[in-house]
Amino acid sequence: MFSAVVLTTSxxxxxxxxxxxxxxxEMTYMTVLSLKAxxxxxxxxxxxxxxxxxxxxxxxxxxxxxxEHKQTYVYNDTEASSGNYGPYMIYLYKCVLLLENGNTDxxxxxxxLRYKKVKLDx
Numbered sequence: 555m556f557s558a559v560v561l562t563t564s565x566x567x568x569x570x571x572x573x574x575x576x577x578x579x580e581m582t583y584m585t586v587l588s589l590k591a592x593x594x595x596x597x598x599x600x601x602x603x604x605x606x607x608x609x610x611x612x613x614x615x616x617x618x619x620x621x622e623h624k625q626t627y628v629y630n631d632t633e634a635s636s637g638n639y640g641p642y643m644i645y646l647y648k649c650v651l652l653l654e655n656g657n658t659d660x661x662x663x664x665x666x667l668r669y670k671k672v673k674l675d676x
Contacts, residue, residue, distance in 0.1 A: 582653065585610045586662055589651060593618075598647055598668055613654045621646045621665070625672065642669045 588609060593616065596605070602619040626640030645668040653660040 578658075581610055582612075582660060585612050585614070585653065586651065586660075589614060589616065590664065590666075593649065593666060598645075598666075600645070602647075611655055615652045616649055617652075618647045618649045618666075621648050639674070641671060641674060643672050644669055 598618055600620060602617075604615060604617040606613070606615040608614070623643055623645045625638040626642045626644060627638050628636060628640045630636045647666050647668065649664050649666055651662040651664070653662070
């Protein structure tokens with residue numbers, strides 16, 4: 555009988571630990587996705603930059619740096635008349651997200667694109 559009680563207590567404790575880890579992971583995951591979605595609505599500087607705040611109990615800081623930019627590609631009938639002279643400039647940014655929550659630190663790196671309309675020479 556004693557063994558059954560100890561085994562049941564140990565199993566319930568382990569289950570509760572896994573449940574807490576799952577909830578923490580879900581909150582971290584939702585926070586990262588929310589910040590990535592928020593980033594799509596922000597105007598990013600061509601020189602890079604950073605911003606910070608608090609969301610879902612996490613303090614966050616996002617640093618972004620431009621990696622590359624190119625004008626959109628246009629396909630024409632011949633390869634000689636095709637090239638990067640489309641109506642938009644595409645900017646690729648590398649973003650580093652730092653999350654802090656008490657004694658937990660998490661670093662996430664991702665990339666995002668921005669488009670900017672350019673004037674075409676007629």
